[in-house]
Each structure stands twice: as C-alpha cells, then as structure tokens.
Amino acid sequence: MAVTMQDVARRAAVSVKTVSRVVNDEPHISPDKRARVLAAIDELSYRLNPAARTLRTGRSGVIGLGLPDLREPYYAELAHAVLQQAGRRGLTVLVDPTGGDRDRELALLRGRGGGLDGVLLYALGVGAGDADAAALPAVLLGERVEPGAAAAVDADPAVAAAVAHLVETGRRRIAVLGADPRPGSPGARRTAAFRRAACDAGLDVDEALLLDVGPRWGRQAGAEAAARLLDSGRPVDALIAHTDALALGALRAALDRGLRVPEDLAVVGSGDTEDARYAVPSLTSIAQGTSEVAGTAVALLEDRIEGRAPRDDGAKAAAAVELRLRESTLGVGVA
C-alpha cells in the first residue's frame, strides 16, 4: 500500500494541510512542525505522487530503466536496445541498477527521487501485482511477468529446443546453471521448462545437476558452480546456463580442468550476446529477441505516459526466441 499524505500527517501529529505546506515549501511553518513532518516522511518513505506533480510541471522527457546487473552482457545489450528505441522518441533513459533486489525495484516503481515520466523494469524481485501499485507509468519486462502486463520473454520453447539439440548430439547427462528455488522466478520457470523437455526426450532428470547459483548470474558464479559440479565427479556431458555470463564462467572452469568443449562437455548459454559470438569456442546460445522486447516495452510505456488505452496486443508482446547453434555444442570450426 502506498504511503499517503494522511499517513504522514498522522505520524507527525499535524494536519494534512501542514504536510502539504511543508512538501510544497511554503513559508510560515514553525521549525518544530517542519522537522516533525520531515522525520515522518523519512520514516514512512513517503514520496510525492509524481503524477500529480506532472500536472503542475509538465514532463521531463526522462524515463527510468531498472536492470539487475550491468556487468551481465545480456542486460547491457538490452539497455542499449531500449536506449535506441527511446532515443527515436526523444526520450532520455536513466539506468537504475537494482541488483534484482525487491526494495530497490519498488523504490524505482515509486519514482525514486522524482523527475521521471515513467519506468521500465526488468523485474526479478517484484511481480505484475506490484506494478499496479506503481506511483507512475510503468512497464515490466523480462520473464517474471504476466502476459498482457508487460513485454515478456517466453524462453520455454528455446529451452526445449536446446534440450532436443543436446539429445540429438548424443548428450544424456545435462546440468542446469541458474535453477532458482523462488517460485515464479526466471530460474524456476526455465528449470521447469527444462524438466518438461528432458522428460519429453526420455531423460531421467538428476536433481544434483540442477544448480542454484545465487541471485547474480555472472561469470564468477558460473565458474564456481561448474567447478563444484566438475570436481564432484558426478557424470555430466552437457550444461545449459540461464545466461551467457554463467556459460562463459562454466566454459572457463571446464577448460581450466583440461576438458574439451564440446567433446567432453557441451555448453549452451542464453542471451545471444556479443560475448557468446566471440567466445573461444563460440557459444551456442538462446536469442531472446532483445530489440523486440525493447521496442514493445518502450511503446507500451509511451502509451501509458500519454494516458492512451493500453494496446490490446500486450499479450502478443512476447518476443521470438531462438536457439543459435555454434561451436560449444557442434564442435570447433563447424559454426
């Protein structure tokens, strides 16, 4: 529930009018009352309703974009795609790194310090319900979103394609990097898709091969998880990582151990980033329609900022995903 001016008034034991006068920086308020109001605002994390302020001051032409991790090549490329789309519409983008933390995501949805016309959020912590509580026009993007409420990526078919491709090339013991126990999280969804695909392909899923790597899906996390797995001696002949960064980390850990990729271990990433294309061996990866996601998200947000009725193609905003085959599964020199 959003904190209101009434809540601030109650906490500070003053009238709503007094809160309003402090907020609008009007004169003739006793220093004591002013201090009490400011303390209450601080305590309750109260924010001025930016929509109301927009009426008075007009728009800033600036939108916020919340992303979990700037070192992760997929998010960096997504930011670039959003920037290009926004630039065409004369909008400036300020990127807010959230670390996937729910509080920081909520702070952005509430407008942070102000001056934003709207917010795009690649959500890991909050869900579609929270977006309705946003204090300014907002669009969620990514996987942890409901169709119609956001620019969604449905990676399930590509995860299935990756499993089918690995089975076709003779793999039986497939590990997953990024299995996440939090229900509804991208990791949990993708891992569920993996289970279904593995089942369809007649594989027994070994739970010990489904690895939770923690909240940040970067290179180091991928390397550490893969190292633990490879050092455990448990047989494994392929690995599907939920980001390219995790896959690059796993690739390094495998090569450090003298394994050949893909002969001893096939590796699949996700995001189809520049890092994947230029890796040695080049990395088979799931392309997630980055520019389509960005285009849809910016268009939806613009509708909301302008107060237009939401387009009825919201549910169709799911981007095309596709498995790009390269050396890390096919063999060096093949692709």
Place this chain on the structure above:
Amino acid sequence: MTTAHARGPAPAAADRATADPDRPVTMADVAAAAGVSVKTVSNVLAGHAHVRPATRDRVLAAVAALGYRVNPFASRLRSGRTGVIAFALPHLYQPYFGDLAERVIAEGERRGLTVVIEPTDAVAAAERAVLTGGRRQQVDGAIVSPAALSPAEVERLRVEGPVVLLGPRLGAPPADQAVMDDRGAARTAVAHLLATGRRRIAAIGATPRGGSAALREAGYRDALAAAGVPVDYALVLDAPDWDRRSSGAAAAVRLLGSGAAFDAVFCFNDAMAFGALRVLASRGLRVPDDVAVVGFDDTEQARFSTPPLTSVDPGQEQIARTAVELLVDRIGGYAGEPRVVVAEHRLAVRESSGGPRTPVA
C-alpha cells in the same frame, strides 16, 4: 536540519530488528549506531569538509552496516537535493564501462547515494546536455565520460552544476577530472611484451580523433623507442569503433591479410582484444606460442577469455572512488579551481602473453 529530536531518542541500531524489521533505516539510526549527531551524519553524506576522518569513517561504516539509503524525496525537501548522482557513459555493452559502472555504484552506495547510469550512445547532444545541467531535475551531479565530444570541445564547454570528467586528461579542464595515465599504461603493456622477447608488436585501435587513442599509441611508441625497436606503421591498425569486438576482429583480419610478420598484438582495449583472440583462434594460431596478446582495461571478461587475457588495469577502482569523492565535494559546495587526479595503473599478466595459469574457480 535534523530529524531525530522531533520524535524522542533514536532507537539503538541493535534494537531495530526486534522493533520493526520493515521500518526503513533513518539518518537517526545511523547517528545512533555511529554515536554521533544526526547533523554530523548529514554533513558526512553531503561531503562537507569539516568532519574528522575518524568520525567520517565511523559514519560510513554505520551507513554500510545498516544499509541506510538517502530518502531522495525527504532529502530533496531538506536540502534541495535528490541523493542521486548520474554516471554518463557511452555504452554499457562495452565491458570497461559495465565494470566501471558497477564500481561507481558500489562507491555511491557506501555513501548512501543512488547512482543512475545515463548511456549517451556516444551522441554529442546527450553528452552536452549532461555537462550543461540538463539533468538537474533528476540528479544532484554527474560523472561524465565523453566519447563524441572531442577534448577541445569539452574544454570550451561552460559546465553547469557539479560535474566530474573522466576520459583523457585535458590541458584546461572545465571541471574536476579523475583520469587514467593512458600513455604510461600503454607503455607498461608494450614494455611487458618486449621484455618477454617479442619484437614485431602490432597495435590495434589507432584512430585519427586524438584523445585516449592518440595517448595509447604514443605509449606504444615510447616503449618501442626505449627498447630500440623501430615503429613499423604496417603494424599500426586503425579501429574506429572501440566499443565492439568486431572492430578488433576486423583489424586482426586485415593484419593477417597484409602478410606482415608479427609475434604480438597490443589492443587499445579489452573489447578489441577479444575480437582479435577470436580471429587468431579461427586461423589456427596459438596464443601465446605464435602470437602474444595484451589488452587494456583489465575487465572481468579478461579473466574468462580463452586463453585468459593479459591486460593493463588503468586503475578502475581508484578512478571510481576518486570520481565519487570529487563529485560529493562539489555537491557539498566546494568551489575551488578544477582538480585533476591521475590513477595508478597495474599490469595483470595472464596466459595470453605467457603468464601463469590463473584458474577462476
């Protein structure tokens, strides 16, 4: 302006979890934990100079321990500030800037400041807007790494509001600068290749635009001259788009196609080095046996490439810390002449130039 006395004594930090775990951390909590007044906490976070270093450290430690974050709205009401600073950079997909952004964010967090990133896409109008106060509604100040504006254009700008500039060192900077020693760091990288017996060293990343490229090329020539090795311009390759691996790959293809003999490649950044490594692997050349490769930036990916990449760290950590410090001073009202801080560089030697194995896990 203080907040604590209006509602009685602040609870001790240790009581917070038992009292109400959902209540946001306030400045009063930080003051109580650090054993100082709210006014002192406010002074530290605003970057006022007259706080004793020991007190400042205690406050910053309490900020970190409690996870305190400035309430941007309350802060703006009190001081006209947002508690938010911007870092304007050309592209997040260029690994150097992704890494540096994470460091600036961490440094801001240590001081209770929120950092937002403005990717300018190397568009001059966007860079000019940030430098001339165009984001004042959203942020208190900006750290800016210009890419489209030339050094001469930046020097001529009338900078508005608190700004710290990164990028190549300027002769007459219009604002504070946290810079790297481009020339010295490049010299160190090339001297390392010469010391390991390489003599035909190619350079990838020259551009006619000046700035960092010209300085790094000068450092390359310095090192060759010091070793008595003549510069062969057939080995100096242009790569106008530094931000793409494809640029380094294309230059490597040109180099191989030219038929010029070479036993090492110095790339003016890691992004281009990854592109060059990819091409060398495709052509069946062994790194480092046939060709040694050295990058510049020491990005995270350098530890993960095949083989792991030797790279010169221009002092990322120090640049991030210094930039935030200088900016906080300016936001706090410091109005002195522009200051310049040059970071110290360090070479990270890995397998791509014959260094030891460096397992990542």
